[in-house]
Amino acid sequence: MWYRTYRPQTISELNLPASREALGRIRDGGSFSHAYLFAGPKGTGKTSSARILAKVLNCEKNEKFVKKVLTSTDHKAGHAFVEPCGVCPQCLAITKGNSFCVTELDAASNRGIDDIRALRERVYLAPSDGLVSVYIIDEVHMLTTEAFNALLKVLEEPPAHVVFVLATTELHKVPETIISRCVFVQFQRALPEHIVSALQNIMNVEHITAGESVLMDIAKRAEGSFRDAVKLLEQVAQGKTKIGVDDLKNSGGADSTVAKQLIDAVIKHDARAVSTVFQTAQHNDTNLSYVQKMVLAMAHEEMVRAVEHKMVEKSRVYQHILAMLNVAPDALLPFPHLPFELACLSLCLEGGGGERITEEEEEHEHGEKPREKSPTPTSTPTLASPSPTVEPTPKQTEEPLTGSLNFEVLQLNWPIVLKAIKQTNATVEALLRATRPMETNGSAVTIEVFYPFHKEQLEQEKHRHILEKVIRETCGVGKATLKFVLGKKKPKEPVVEKKEEDAKLVQAAEEVFAG
Ligand SMILES: [Zn+2]
Numbered sequence: 001m002w003y004r005t006y007r008p009q010t011i012s013e014l015n016l017p018a019s020r021e022a023l024g025r026i027r028d029g030g031s032f033s034h035a036y037l038f039a040g041p042k043g044t045g046k047t048s049s050a051r052i053l054a055k056v057l058n059c060e061k062n063e064k065f066v067k068k069v070l071t072s073t074d075h076k077a078g079h080a081f082v083e084p085c086g087v088c089p090q091c092l093a094i095t096k097g098n099s100f101c102v103t104e105l106d107a108a109s110n111r112g113i114d115d116i117r118a119l120r121e122r123v124y125l126a127p128s129d130g131l132v133s134v135y136i137i138d139e140v141h142m143l144t145t146e147a148f149n150a151l152l153k154v155l156e157e158p159p160a161h162v163v164f165v166l167a168t169t170e171l172h173k174v175p176e177t178i179i180s181r182c183v184f185v186q187f188q189r190a191l192p193e194h195i196v197s198a199l200q201n202i203m204n205v206e207h208i209t210a211g212e213s214v215l216m217d218i219a220k221r222a223e224g225s226f227r228d229a230v231k232l233l234e235q236v237a238q239g240k241t242k243i244g245v246d247d248l249k250n251s252g253g254a255d256s257t258v259a260k261q262l263i264d265a266v267i268k269h270d271a272r273a274v275s276t277v278f279q280t281a282q283h284n285d286t287n288l289s290y291v292q293k294m295v296l297a298m299a300h301e302e303m304v305r306a307v308e309h310k311m312v313e314k315s316r317v318y319q320h321i322l323a324m325l326n327v328a329p330d331a332l333l334p335f336p337h338l339p340f341e342l343a344c345l346s347l348c349l350e351g352g353g354g355e356r357i358t359e360e361e362e363e364h365e366h367g368e369k370p371r372e373k374s375p376t377p378t379s380t381p382t383l384a385s386p387s388p389t390v391e392p393t394p395k396q397t398e399e400p401l402t403g404s405l406n407f408e409v410l411q412l413n414w415p416i417v418l419k420a421i422k423q424t425n426a427t428v429e430a431l432l433r434a435t436r437p438m439e440t441n442g443s444a445v446t447i448e449v450f451y452p453f454h455k456e457q458l459e460q461e462k463h464r465h466i467l468e469k470v471i472r473e474t475c476g477v478g479k480a481t482l483k484f485v486l487g488k489k490k491p492k493e494p495v496v497e498k499k500e501e502d503a504k505l506v507q508a509a510e511e512v513f514a515g
């Protein structure tokens with residue numbers, strides 16, 4: 001793994017100027033604090049920096065300076081520290097990850113009071129090896145309130161030989177009392193040019209060449225994460241001495257494999273497979289933002305192809321997928337990509353995937369062997385998975401795009417029409433929610449409106465134009481002409497059905513997550 005091999009080993013090798021300068025100040029100042037808080041997005045070098053700091057404080061070359069800090073009254077070496085040598089026993093042990101001077105705790109899985117109590121007992125023991133014991137607590141925001149309080153007690157009276165490095169991707173979840181006890185270092189997403197220069201260094205060692213534009217493309221795909229950029233470079237560079245634009249385009253990397261698996265699972269309405277893909281992606285630290293982009297790009301490509309071949313059903317399925325999966329990540333959630341995951345799962349459920357899971361689970365609970373998966377008849381058409389090599393052949397039975405608009409098709413697709421309109425004009429969508437399609441006749445569509453004001457608004461040329469366009473695209477017809485009529489009274493909204501549908505979705509999601 002290149003991202004391990006080429007991890008920066010000294011402060012001056014750190015890729016981000018901000019962290020390089022912050023750690024440079026510790027090195028040049030010849031003194032250190034007992035607690036640091038490194039905050040910033042994943043893959044920006046927080047734990048690498050913490051390990052380098054541990055090396056600086058334990059390297060043989062700094063031994064006499066660090067001893068001076070530990071024994072003098074002003075806690076200063078009176079001399080700058082030097083960069084870790086990388087070859088003394090302490091440096092080597094830290095690089096290999098088996099030094100007794102460095103303890104790494106992942107607060108995501110050790111978040112309770114007992115974990116911190118155990119840590120506290122160790123902290124007050126004299127170091128068995130080296131001069132300074134460095135405790136790295138990763139994802140520190142995951143600690144429970146009690147655990148934070150226990151940690152705070154240690155931070156208030158830290159033993160002289162101990163340095164804490166708390167790392168977090170979500171600073172807003174770290175209590176103010178903790179933050180105020182730490183020297184704060186902000187890690188930023190790397191700029192593409194910083195990533196390009198880091199990649200260039202690796203390629204020099206590996207004797208690989210690549211055009212500037214290729215490296216820039218990799219840097220942009222990595223979205224500010226050195227780790228993702230180096231991973232992608234390694235995939236693309238496999239067995240090559242020169243990387244061209246096409247290599248990058250063709251490889252797509254591991255993320256595109258994940259995207260492909262995901263869209264396959266969605267098309268097959270296989271909720272369990274969707275869940276597995278997400279779990280694996282999380283475990284492998286896959287860039288899910290990029291996966292989502294690729295899934296949308298693949299679905300879009302399939303939709304365009306379907307429209308070109310006048311495959312109405314197929315184009316409709318992919319339009320629906322595009323509308324459903326166009327959701328933004330939520331940084332406040334424990335898994336920011338949960339909305340994307342839920343959207344994928346709800347697409348599976350639409351095809352009856354939810355029921356299938358329940359049946360299988362029941363069988364499993366009763367100790368029966370899960371039966372072979374057989375294709376389940378679904379309400380939404382199931383399609384062959386997208387494949388760039390197999391050109392889809394247009395079905396004879398499918399309606400050509402110029403055909404007349406079927407009322408049932410319009411009714412079925414009405415929620416999709418609304419969703420698609422919401423993307424371009426939220427006002428029109430809001431107005432349409434209080435209407436209902438009444439009838440179609442050839443390309444003419446009559447829509448019942450219940451308030452004169454709504455009718456006026458919807459009849460405006462620009463609004464009518466948007467709606468006609470979306471209906472044409474969603475229902476796969478060449479022409480749609482709208483007519484609005486004023487209805488007698490507002491229809492009751494199908495509240496009960498909606499709630500049942502939601503409950504069904506929540507239940508299915510719970511079952512999948514529990515499994
Ligand atoms: Zn050393």
